[in-house]
Amino acid sequence: MEERQEWMTDHVTGLTDAMVRGSTYSPDSRAADDPEAAALAALIGRLHGTLVPVEPSLEFAAGLHADLLGSERGLARVRQLPWRVRIVATVIGVVGFWLLRRRFRGHESVLDDAEVSLPDSI
Amino acid sequence: MQLFRRSPKAVDYSTLTDAELVEAARGDKNAFGVLYERYVKKIYNYIFYRTGNQHDAEDLTSRVFFRAMSHVETYTERGVPFQAWLYRIAHNLVANWHRDRGRRKIIPLDEFIVAGLRSEAPEKSAEDAEEREQLLAAVRRLPEERQQLLVLKFVDHLSNAEIGAIMGRTEGAIKSLYHRTLLALRDELQAAQMGPGRLPGAGGHDES
Secondary structure, eight states: OHHHHHHHHHHHHHHHHHHHHTOOOOOOHHHHTOHHHHHHHHHHHHHHHHSOOOOOOHHHHHHHHHHHHHHHHHHHHHHHSOHHHHHHHHHHHHHHHHHHHHHHHHHHHHHHHHHHTOOTTO | OOOSOOOOOOOOGGGSOHHHHHHHHTTOHHHHHHHHHHHHHHHHHHHHHHHOSHHHHHHHHHHHHHHHHHHTTTOOOTTOOHHHHHHHHHHHHHHHHHHHHTOGGGOOOHHHHHHHHTTSOHHHHHHHHHHHHHHHHHHHTSOHHHHHHHIIIIISOOOHHHHHHHHTOOHHHHHHHHHHHHHHHHHHHHHHHHOTTOOOTTOTTOOO
16 A cells, blocks of 8 residues: 555656656556556646746846846946045045035025116116 | 056856855845846746736745845855745745735636636637636645645746755655645545535645
Protein backbone atom coordinates (compact mmCIF):
# COMPACT_ATOMS: atom_id res chain seq x y z
CA MET A 1 0.00 0.00 0.00
CA GLU A 2 2.76 2.38 1.01
CA GLU A 3 4.82 1.30 -1.96
CA ARG A 4 1.91 2.02 -4.29
CA GLN A 5 1.42 5.50 -2.82
CA GLU A 6 5.11 6.23 -3.25
CA TRP A 7 4.97 5.05 -6.85
CA MET A 8 1.89 7.18 -7.53
CA THR A 9 3.53 10.25 -5.97
CA ASP A 10 6.57 9.83 -8.22
CA HIS A 11 4.36 9.16 -11.23
CA VAL A 12 2.14 12.26 -10.91
CA THR A 13 5.14 14.47 -10.12
CA GLY A 14 7.15 13.17 -13.09
CA LEU A 15 4.20 13.51 -15.44
CA THR A 16 3.44 17.08 -14.28
CA ASP A 17 7.04 18.25 -14.50
CA ALA A 18 7.33 16.86 -18.03
CA MET A 19 4.06 18.49 -19.05
CA VAL A 20 4.80 21.99 -17.75
CA ARG A 21 8.35 21.95 -19.10
CA GLY A 22 7.51 20.36 -22.43
CA SER A 23 9.92 17.49 -21.87
CA THR A 24 9.33 13.77 -22.31
CA TYR A 25 8.20 11.37 -19.61
CA SER A 26 8.06 7.60 -19.95
CA PRO A 27 5.87 6.03 -17.27
CA ASP A 28 6.29 2.35 -16.50
CA SER A 29 3.71 -0.17 -17.75
CA ARG A 30 1.91 -0.04 -14.40
CA ALA A 31 0.53 3.43 -15.17
CA ALA A 32 -1.29 2.26 -18.30
CA ASP A 33 -3.36 -0.31 -16.37
CA ASP A 34 -4.07 1.81 -13.32
CA PRO A 35 -7.43 3.65 -13.38
CA GLU A 36 -6.39 6.10 -10.64
CA ALA A 37 -3.21 6.98 -12.52
CA ALA A 38 -5.30 7.61 -15.65
CA ALA A 39 -7.79 9.80 -13.76
CA LEU A 40 -5.01 11.87 -12.19
CA ALA A 41 -3.23 12.19 -15.54
CA ALA A 42 -6.44 13.63 -17.02
CA LEU A 43 -6.74 16.05 -14.10
CA ILE A 44 -3.12 17.14 -14.55
CA GLY A 45 -3.87 17.79 -18.22
CA ARG A 46 -6.87 19.95 -17.28
CA LEU A 47 -4.82 21.93 -14.77
CA HIS A 48 -2.09 22.45 -17.35
CA GLY A 49 -4.66 23.82 -19.81
CA THR A 50 -6.34 26.06 -17.24
CA LEU A 51 -3.59 27.49 -15.04
CA VAL A 52 -1.82 29.24 -17.89
CA PRO A 53 0.70 32.05 -17.44
CA VAL A 54 -0.58 35.58 -18.09
CA GLU A 55 1.38 38.65 -19.16
CA PRO A 56 1.37 41.83 -17.09
CA SER A 57 0.62 44.84 -19.26
CA LEU A 58 3.68 46.50 -20.77
CA GLU A 59 2.51 49.83 -19.40
CA PHE A 60 2.42 48.44 -15.86
CA ALA A 61 5.75 46.61 -16.09
CA ALA A 62 7.58 49.59 -17.61
CA GLY A 63 5.90 52.05 -15.23
CA LEU A 64 6.86 50.05 -12.16
CA HIS A 65 10.43 49.72 -13.41
CA ALA A 66 10.61 53.50 -13.82
CA ASP A 67 9.03 54.08 -10.39
CA LEU A 68 11.49 51.72 -8.72
CA LEU A 69 14.64 53.01 -10.34
CA GLY A 70 13.77 56.52 -11.44
CA SER A 71 14.44 58.48 -8.28
CA GLU A 72 17.08 56.06 -7.04
CA ARG A 73 18.98 56.34 -10.31
CA GLY A 74 19.24 60.13 -9.96
CA LEU A 75 20.45 59.87 -6.38
CA ALA A 76 22.92 57.14 -7.28
CA ARG A 77 24.44 59.35 -9.99
CA VAL A 78 24.87 62.20 -7.52
CA ARG A 79 26.48 59.84 -5.01
CA GLN A 80 28.93 58.65 -7.67
CA LEU A 81 30.23 62.21 -8.30
CA PRO A 82 33.59 63.18 -6.73
CA TRP A 83 33.21 65.23 -3.55
CA ARG A 84 34.89 68.29 -5.15
CA VAL A 85 32.26 68.32 -7.90
CA ARG A 86 29.52 68.04 -5.34
CA ILE A 87 30.93 71.01 -3.38
CA VAL A 88 31.28 73.12 -6.55
CA ALA A 89 27.72 72.22 -7.60
CA THR A 90 26.37 73.15 -4.17
CA VAL A 91 28.20 76.50 -4.17
CA ILE A 92 26.95 77.28 -7.70
CA GLY A 93 23.42 76.38 -6.64
CA VAL A 94 23.50 78.59 -3.53
CA VAL A 95 25.07 81.56 -5.37
CA GLY A 96 22.62 81.17 -8.26
CA PHE A 97 19.68 81.12 -5.90
CA TRP A 98 21.01 84.21 -4.07
CA LEU A 99 21.49 86.11 -7.36
CA LEU A 100 18.01 85.22 -8.58
CA ARG A 101 16.48 86.25 -5.27
CA ARG A 102 18.38 89.54 -5.31
CA ARG A 103 17.30 90.26 -8.85
CA PHE A 104 13.67 89.43 -8.08
CA ARG A 105 13.72 91.71 -5.02
CA GLY A 106 15.22 94.51 -7.12
CA HIS A 107 12.41 94.05 -9.64
CA GLU A 108 9.83 94.23 -6.85
CA SER A 109 11.30 97.49 -5.49
CA VAL A 110 11.19 99.03 -9.01
CA LEU A 111 7.49 98.18 -9.20
CA ASP A 112 6.90 99.69 -5.76
CA ASP A 113 8.63 102.90 -6.84
CA ALA A 114 6.49 102.99 -10.00
CA GLU A 115 3.32 102.75 -7.93
CA VAL A 116 4.44 105.55 -5.67
CA SER A 117 5.20 107.89 -8.55
CA LEU A 118 1.77 107.60 -10.22
CA PRO A 119 0.23 111.05 -10.81
CA ASP A 120 -2.86 111.98 -8.75
CA SER A 121 -4.99 112.68 -11.85
CA ILE A 122 -5.20 108.99 -12.82
CA MET B 1 44.16 68.42 -9.91
CA GLN B 2 41.78 65.81 -11.16
CA LEU B 3 38.48 67.59 -10.64
CA PHE B 4 36.28 65.48 -12.91
CA ARG B 5 36.63 61.75 -12.59
CA ARG B 6 35.14 59.53 -15.26
CA SER B 7 32.14 57.57 -14.06
CA PRO B 8 32.65 53.80 -13.86
CA LYS B 9 31.77 51.83 -16.98
CA ALA B 10 28.28 50.35 -17.14
CA VAL B 11 28.36 46.74 -15.96
CA ASP B 12 26.58 43.96 -17.85
CA TYR B 13 24.44 42.57 -15.07
CA SER B 14 22.43 40.19 -17.22
CA THR B 15 24.99 37.39 -16.90
CA LEU B 16 25.20 37.50 -13.11
CA THR B 17 23.49 35.07 -10.74
CA ASP B 18 20.77 36.24 -8.37
CA ALA B 19 23.17 36.19 -5.43
CA GLU B 20 25.69 38.32 -7.33
CA LEU B 21 22.97 40.74 -8.39
CA VAL B 22 21.73 41.10 -4.82
CA GLU B 23 25.27 41.97 -3.76
CA ALA B 24 25.58 44.50 -6.59
CA ALA B 25 22.12 45.96 -5.86
CA ARG B 26 23.39 47.22 -2.51
CA GLY B 27 25.50 49.80 -4.32
CA ASP B 28 23.81 50.14 -7.68
CA LYS B 29 20.06 50.05 -8.14
CA ASN B 30 20.50 49.11 -11.80
CA ALA B 31 21.38 45.63 -10.55
CA PHE B 32 18.02 45.53 -8.78
CA GLY B 33 16.48 46.50 -12.11
CA VAL B 34 17.83 43.28 -13.62
CA LEU B 35 16.38 41.25 -10.75
CA TYR B 36 13.08 43.04 -11.32
CA GLU B 37 13.06 42.12 -15.01
CA ARG B 38 13.94 38.54 -14.12
CA TYR B 39 11.04 38.07 -11.72
CA VAL B 40 8.27 40.56 -12.43
CA LYS B 41 6.26 38.20 -14.66
CA LYS B 42 6.49 35.29 -12.24
CA ILE B 43 5.53 37.35 -9.21
CA TYR B 44 2.72 39.04 -11.15
CA ASN B 45 1.37 35.64 -12.26
CA TYR B 46 1.53 34.25 -8.76
CA ILE B 47 -0.39 37.20 -7.34
CA PHE B 48 -2.84 37.31 -10.24
CA TYR B 49 -3.87 33.71 -9.64
CA ARG B 50 -4.02 34.21 -5.88
CA THR B 51 -6.15 37.37 -6.00
CA GLY B 52 -8.14 36.84 -9.18
CA ASN B 53 -7.94 40.28 -10.71
CA GLN B 54 -5.51 42.45 -12.60
CA HIS B 55 -5.91 45.57 -10.48
CA ASP B 56 -4.92 43.92 -7.19
CA ALA B 57 -2.23 41.88 -8.94
CA GLU B 58 -0.59 45.09 -10.16
CA ASP B 59 -0.95 46.81 -6.80
CA LEU B 60 0.52 43.91 -4.81
CA THR B 61 3.27 43.25 -7.37
CA SER B 62 4.36 46.88 -6.97
CA ARG B 63 4.43 46.48 -3.21
CA VAL B 64 6.49 43.27 -3.43
CA PHE B 65 9.23 44.97 -5.43
CA PHE B 66 9.24 48.19 -3.41
CA ARG B 67 9.51 46.15 -0.23
CA ALA B 68 12.26 43.96 -1.70
CA MET B 69 14.20 47.01 -2.89
CA SER B 70 14.01 48.72 0.47
CA HIS B 71 15.20 45.57 2.30
CA VAL B 72 17.74 44.26 -0.19
CA GLU B 73 20.59 45.80 1.78
CA THR B 74 19.74 43.75 4.85
CA TYR B 75 18.78 40.54 3.00
CA THR B 76 21.07 37.59 3.65
CA GLU B 77 20.56 34.28 1.86
CA ARG B 78 20.79 31.83 4.79
CA GLY B 79 19.20 28.96 2.87
CA VAL B 80 16.47 31.13 1.36
CA PRO B 81 17.47 32.12 -2.20
CA PHE B 82 16.42 35.52 -3.52
CA GLN B 83 13.62 33.99 -5.62
CA ALA B 84 12.14 32.24 -2.59
CA TRP B 85 12.49 35.45 -0.55
CA LEU B 86 10.53 37.41 -3.18
CA TYR B 87 7.78 34.78 -3.28
CA ARG B 88 7.58 34.84 0.50
CA ILE B 89 7.06 38.59 0.42
CA ALA B 90 4.37 38.08 -2.21
CA HIS B 91 2.77 35.29 -0.19
CA ASN B 92 2.63 37.45 2.96
CA LEU B 93 1.10 40.36 1.09
CA VAL B 94 -1.50 38.10 -0.54
CA ALA B 95 -2.33 36.55 2.84
CA ASN B 96 -2.81 40.05 4.31
CA TRP B 97 -4.93 40.98 1.31
CA HIS B 98 -7.22 37.99 1.90
CA ARG B 99 -7.37 38.64 5.63
CA ASP B 100 -8.10 42.36 5.30
CA ARG B 101 -10.80 42.02 2.71
CA GLY B 102 -12.26 38.62 3.53
CA ARG B 103 -12.52 38.00 -0.19
CA ARG B 104 -11.26 34.49 -0.41
CA LYS B 105 -14.67 32.99 -1.10
CA ILE B 106 -15.89 35.58 -3.57
CA ILE B 107 -13.04 35.97 -6.01
CA PRO B 108 -14.52 36.46 -9.49
CA LEU B 109 -13.32 33.90 -11.98
CA ASP B 110 -14.01 35.87 -15.17
CA GLU B 111 -10.49 37.20 -15.56
CA PHE B 112 -9.01 33.72 -15.10
CA ILE B 113 -11.29 32.34 -17.80
CA VAL B 114 -10.53 35.17 -20.19
CA ALA B 115 -6.80 34.72 -19.59
CA GLY B 116 -7.05 31.02 -20.27
CA LEU B 117 -9.02 31.39 -23.46
CA ARG B 118 -7.06 34.12 -25.20
CA SER B 119 -5.34 31.89 -27.68
CA GLU B 120 -8.18 29.61 -28.65
CA ALA B 121 -10.86 29.56 -31.34
CA PRO B 122 -14.20 31.06 -30.17
CA GLU B 123 -16.26 27.86 -30.50
CA LYS B 124 -13.71 25.85 -28.52
CA SER B 125 -13.48 28.68 -26.00
CA ALA B 126 -17.20 28.56 -25.28
CA GLU B 127 -17.07 24.80 -24.93
CA ASP B 128 -14.18 24.83 -22.51
CA ALA B 129 -15.19 27.86 -20.48
CA GLU B 130 -17.59 26.04 -18.21
CA GLU B 131 -15.20 23.19 -17.60
CA ARG B 132 -12.42 25.62 -16.72
CA GLU B 133 -14.70 27.58 -14.45
CA GLN B 134 -15.58 24.41 -12.54
CA LEU B 135 -11.93 23.48 -12.18
CA LEU B 136 -10.92 26.96 -11.01
CA ALA B 137 -13.77 27.08 -8.53
CA ALA B 138 -12.61 23.72 -7.15
CA VAL B 139 -9.01 24.99 -6.94
CA ARG B 140 -10.18 28.05 -5.03
CA ARG B 141 -11.89 25.85 -2.46
CA LEU B 142 -8.61 24.12 -1.66
CA PRO B 143 -6.62 25.21 1.41
CA GLU B 144 -4.34 28.14 0.73
CA GLU B 145 -1.05 26.22 0.68
CA ARG B 146 -2.42 23.82 -1.92
CA GLN B 147 -3.53 26.68 -4.14
CA GLN B 148 -0.08 28.15 -3.71
CA LEU B 149 1.54 24.87 -4.72
CA LEU B 150 -0.59 24.52 -7.88
CA VAL B 151 0.13 28.09 -9.00
CA LEU B 152 3.87 27.75 -8.41
CA LYS B 153 3.93 24.47 -10.31
CA PHE B 154 1.61 25.10 -13.26
CA VAL B 155 1.77 28.87 -13.75
CA ASP B 156 5.32 29.71 -12.68
CA HIS B 157 6.80 26.32 -13.72
CA LEU B 158 8.97 25.99 -10.62
CA SER B 159 10.69 22.75 -9.64
CA ASN B 160 9.83 20.87 -6.46
CA ALA B 161 13.09 22.06 -4.92
CA GLU B 162 12.30 25.70 -5.70
CA ILE B 163 8.76 25.33 -4.34
CA GLY B 164 10.21 23.69 -1.25
CA ALA B 165 12.48 26.70 -0.66
CA ILE B 166 9.51 29.05 -0.92
CA MET B 167 7.18 27.01 1.27
CA GLY B 168 9.84 25.99 3.77
CA ARG B 169 9.54 22.25 3.08
CA THR B 170 11.70 19.48 1.69
CA GLU B 171 11.42 18.39 -1.93
CA GLY B 172 9.92 15.07 -0.80
CA ALA B 173 7.30 16.86 1.28
CA ILE B 174 6.33 18.96 -1.74
CA LYS B 175 5.90 15.86 -3.92
CA SER B 176 3.76 14.25 -1.27
CA LEU B 177 1.69 17.42 -0.78
CA TYR B 178 1.19 17.64 -4.54
CA HIS B 179 -0.13 14.09 -4.74
CA ARG B 180 -2.56 14.73 -1.89
CA THR B 181 -3.62 17.98 -3.53
CA LEU B 182 -4.52 16.16 -6.73
CA LEU B 183 -6.56 13.59 -4.83
CA ALA B 184 -8.37 16.33 -2.91
CA LEU B 185 -9.06 18.23 -6.12
CA ARG B 186 -10.42 15.10 -7.79
CA ASP B 187 -12.76 14.53 -4.82
CA GLU B 188 -13.77 18.19 -4.92
CA LEU B 189 -14.70 17.99 -8.60
CA GLN B 190 -16.64 14.76 -8.08
CA ALA B 191 -18.53 16.32 -5.18
CA ALA B 192 -19.36 19.40 -7.26
CA GLN B 193 -20.73 17.16 -10.03
CA MET B 194 -22.96 15.37 -7.53
CA GLY B 195 -24.68 18.61 -6.63
CA PRO B 196 -24.22 22.01 -5.03
CA GLY B 197 -25.44 20.77 -1.66
CA ARG B 198 -22.39 18.63 -1.12
CA LEU B 199 -19.16 20.59 -1.11
CA PRO B 200 -16.49 18.99 1.06
CA GLY B 201 -14.22 22.08 1.13
CA ALA B 202 -11.26 19.96 0.10
CA GLY B 203 -11.24 18.24 3.45
CA GLY B 204 -10.30 14.82 2.06
CA HIS B 205 -6.65 13.73 1.96
CA ASP B 206 -5.78 16.53 4.30
CA GLU B 207 -2.84 15.33 6.31
CA SER B 208 -0.72 18.45 6.01
